[in-house]
Amino acid sequence: MPAERLFRRQLERATRPDGSIDLDQLRQLVVAWYEDSARDRERTDRAITLMAEELEGANRRLEALVENLRVQNLRFEAALDNMLQGLCLYDRADQLVVVNRRYHEILGLPPGLLQPGISHAEQLSIEQAAGLHAGRDLQEMLEARIALVDAQDGPARAEIFTEDRRRLDVAAQRLPTGGCVVTVMDVTAERAAEARAAAAGRLTSLGEMAAGLAHELKQPLTAIALAAANARRAAERGDTAAALVRLGRIADQAARGGVLIDHLRRFARGGEGADANATADVAAAVDGALTLMGGALREASIELALALSPSLPRVRGDGMALEQVLLNLLANARDALASSRGGPGGRIAITACQTLEGPVVLEVTDDGGGIPASVMDRLFQPFVTTKGPDRGTGLGLSICHGLITSLGGRIEAENGAEGAVFRITLEPAPG
Structure with missing residues (x-):
């Protein structure tokens, strides 16, 4: 020791x-x-x-x-559970790490049904077993989700409808760490409010165009009255051929008036209903806007120039919403021209083409001097207007911004060499 x-x-x-x-x-x-x-x-x-x-x-x-x-x-x-959006966070292996209570509530799932560790495929399978995605193919849904998550240009968004007709906004983005985050928000009430605002905007536009529309209807009615008088005289002479020619003109003019009235009815009513997969014809939307606004532009002696590419693809969204935006931009351009000149005259140009990158660019320009710098940064905010207190509500461009955003596009404004330039960028429809 x-x-x-x-x-x-x-x-x-x-x-x-x-x-x-x-x-x-x-x-x-x-x-x-x-x-x-x-x-x-x-x-x-x-x-x-x-x-x-x-x-x-x-x-x-x-x-x-x-x-x-x-x-x-x-x-x-607590912050996760009190978010307005439902949230799912995934790791590098695309396995669920965090899911908040709001995600379960929005999708109508029992609390705690989804647990960390499951994959995208397992999550979709669990959701379908709980009553969601009825009748849909799981592999197809999985491919759509992965495509959304792997979108190359930053956050990707999509709007979908649930079986009970609620509208959900889904956003996904890859994280720098390699994982991804998916958020879901119920935008049914917001879209309904936007639809009400758009409907009010349509009725306001119709009210502002009343004089021009009356002129558009007066022309075929005048032609009908004149042709009817001529047909009567021809009939009295026994000239059946001349009477038939006049009756044909009456039918043509009545059809012209019917087209205008039918378009007014459809425009006032708006789309037939929200459809996340709706597509629109840009040329048809331009034609529809000019059907309603053409008389007012002619009365104001405004020259109209059209340059629409003949190979324009259909774009995502509702055609009537796009027509309403164009109608508002044309009315604003008309007012800007009248204000800058102190009377009739001026030029408005509408151009549309598909870019090499794919999106369709639609521009409305005028030679009315441009947008004041004092309102340029706030142009699409509610109640911002360059018109006097007796004209307009300041909601038109705000509604336009909301409608274009709902179509998955964007709208921008700038001053060109002679006047204002409004540029609308829209995504082509799939296929």
């Missing part, structure tokens, strides 16, 4: 050459050894005490850190 070996060494040091033991020296050696041992024990005790205190402090700091993490986690969970 170490103590026994140490004692033997001390004993050897106290042994005289003749083999006798120097007891005084042995006593001094033993006392010194004992004092050294006592000091070593004291240093050891102090070291142990310091280590215990450090361990206790580290334990307290660790407990505080754990508590802080627990509080932060509760705050994070």
Whole structure:
């Protein structure tokens, strides 16, 4: 043992050459050894005490850190559960890491049904088993979801309808870490409010165009009256051929008036109903807007220039909404021309083409001097207008912005060489 070996060494040091033991020296050696041992024990005790205190402090700091993490986690969970959007967060392997309560509520799923660790395919399967996506092919839905998540140009968005006709806005984006985040928001009420605002805007537009529309209807009615009088005289003469020609003109003019009235009816009513897969014909929308606005432009002696590419593809969205936007832009251009000139005259140009990148660009320009710099940055905000208090509500361009956004496009304004330029960019319809 170490103590026994140490004692033997001390004993050897106290042994005289003749083999006798120097007891005084042995006593001094033993006392010194004992004092050294006592000091070593004291240093050891102090070291142990310091280590215990450090361990206790580290334990307290660790407990505080754990508590802080627990509080932060509760705050994070509370923030997630109180979001307006439903949220799903996935890791690099596209497995679910976090799903909030709002996601379950929006989709009508039982609380806690989706648990971390499942894949996109497993999630869709669980949702379908819970009553969602009835009748839809799981593989097709999975491919659509992955395509949405893997969109190359930043966040991707899509609007879908549920079986109970609610409208959901779905957004997805890859994260720098390799995972992805998907959010879902119920926009049924927002879209209904936008539809009401758009309907009010359509009726306002019709009211502002009343004089021009009356002129458009008066022309065929005048022609009908004249042709009827001529047909009567021809009949009285017994000239059946001339009477038939006049009757044919009456039929043509009646058809012309019918087309205008039917278009008025459809425009006032709007689309037949929200459809996330609706597509629109740009040329038809331009033609429809000019059907309603053409008379007002002619009365104002405004020259109209059209340059529409003959190979325009159909675009995403509702054609009547696009027509309403064009109608509003044409009315604004007419008013801007009248204000800048103090009377009739001016030029409006409508151009449309498909870019090499794919989107369709539709532009409405005028030579009315442009948009004042004071309102350019706020042009699409509600109640912003350059007209006097007796004209307009300041909601037209705000409604236009909402309609174009709902079509999945964007609308921008700038000043060109002679006047305002409104540029609408729309995505081509699939296929």
